[in-house]
Amino acid sequence: MSKYNVLVARLNQELTKIETAVKTATSQAKKATNTGDLDYLQTAALSLQNFYMGVEQAFEEEELNKDIKSFCQFLLQLNQSL
Numbered sequence: 058m059s060k061y062n063v064l065v066a067r068l069n070q071e072l073t074k075i076e077t078a079v080k081t082a083t084s085q086a087k088k089a090t091n092t093g094d095l096d097y098l099q100t101a102a103l104s105l106q107n108f109y110m111g112v113e114q115a116f117e118e119e120e121l122n123k124d125i126k127s128f129c130q131f132l133l134q135l136n137q138s139l
Contacts (some may be wrong), residue, residue: 062114067115071111071114071117072116074107074111078105078107078111079108081101081107082101082102082105083101085098085104086098123137131132
């Protein structure tokens with residue numbers, strides 16, 4: 058498996074977690090609005106924190122950042138060759 062496949066797999070995994078956090082936050086915020094129960098807002102806030110942490114985690118490792126930069130350069134070179 059190439060390093061780009063590993064990168065894509067990792068980003069897909071993190072994106073799945075982020076998507077779940079966003080769906081949960083949205084759902085809980087709607088429940089808070091509909092019921093007036095502030096506990097739902099607390100849960101929504103925690104889900105938003107999970108969203109932020111997921112984005113941060115997806116790009117935190119220095120090696121991953123090098124891979125992303127290298128991958129972007131590869132895509133630019135590919136685009137220029139077309």
